[in-house]
Amino acid sequence: MLSQIVSELDEEFPELKKVLLDERNEYMADRLLERDFDHAVVFVGAAHVEGLTERLEEGQTEREELEKSSGIPWLKAIRFGFPIMIISMLGYAFFGIDLATGTKATSIWILANGFAAMLGAIVARSHVATWLVSFISAPLTSLYPALGAGMVAGYFEAKFYPPSVGELEDIVYIEDYSELWGNQVGRIILTFALVTVGSAIATFAGAGYIASIISGV
Numbered sequence: 001m002l003s004q005i006v007s008e009l010d011e012e013f014p015e016l017k018k019v020l021l022d023e024r025n026e027y028m029a030d031r032l033l034e035r036d037f038d039h040a041v042v043f044v045g046a047a048h049v050e051g052l053t054e055r056l057e058e059g060q061t062e063r064e065e066l067e068k069s070s071g072i073p074w075l076k077a078i079r080f081g082f083p084i085m086i087i088s089m090l091g092y093a094f095f096g097i098d099l100a101t102g103t104k105a106t107s108i109w110i111l112a113n114g115f116a117a118m119l120g121a122i123v124a125r126s127h128v129a130t131w132l133v134s135f136i137s138a139p140l141t142s143l144y145p146a147l148g149a150g151m152v153a154g155y156f157e158a159k160f161y162p163p164s165v166g167e168l169e170d171i172v173y174i175e176d177y178s179e180l181w182g183n184q185v186g187r188i189i190l191t192f193a194l195v196t197v198g199s200a201i202a203t204f205a206g207a208g209y210i211a212s213i214i215s216g217v
Contacts, residue, residue, distance in 0.1 A: 025055045029058075082203075082207075083142070083143040085207070086109070086142075086143060086203075089210050089211060089214055092214060093213070093214055094106075097214065101213065101214070105210045108209055108210060108213075109210060112202040112205060112206040113139040113149070113203060114134075114135040114136070115135065115202075116199060116201055117134040117199040118132075118135040119198055120134065120150075120191070120196070120197060121133075121153055121194070121195050123190075124194045125187055126188075126190075126191040127157065127160075127161050129156070130153055130157045130191060133153055133156045134195050137152040138199040138202070142199055142203045148196050149195050149196065149198075149199040150192040150194075150195040150197075150199065151196075153192065157188050158188045161184065162184070163183070163184035167185050170183060171185040174186065
């Protein structure tokens with residue numbers, strides 16, 4: 001029964017399945033593969049078992065291939081290099097220029113990321129507490145490649161404002177994206193997606209503005 005529901009979700013709403021299951025499976029598998037152990041017991045929802053198992057097998061193969069390679073994947077270099085660049089610019093603003101410039105650059109980073117992420121949460125019609133969580137987490141998670149503001153906001157919304165059983169059942173019958181706002185599962189998905197987009201836009205825009213401040217001094 002569960003496999004059939006997952007299959008129908010993949011056929012009717014592939015993007016929805018990607019957010020609800022595939023991306024979470026990938027995240028959990030990556031975190032597990034980072035650990036060094038021989039055996040582990042993992043508690044996950046039944047809908048995640050098959051996908052998580054497949055991702056773990058794929059990840060193990062990729063890990064073995066990566067260990068054989070001496071080069072660093074360029075995507076990984078960008079993923080970790082960008083936060084390092086931001087931190088370096090903020091550090092230079094403080095210690096290479098002056099306190100006022102550093103304070104201004106840091107304020108721009110916090111406010112740009114915070115408000116953009118919070119706007120995403122507002123548009124997703126999440127709860128007010130999630131707006132605050134989005135605002136606080138975005139400036140920090142933007143500097144930590146393994147965790148995004150959308151993940152934090154989506155998790156918070158799902159943890160403290162979980163959907164009803166009826167909403168979980170109804171999500172597979174949604175035929176239009178506009179209907180997502182009327183279902184708490186949909187709002188959780190929208191929170192994850194829109195907060196992620198808002199934070200990403202603010203990250204690049206904020207980085208550019210900080211660079212202009214530093215170069216203009």
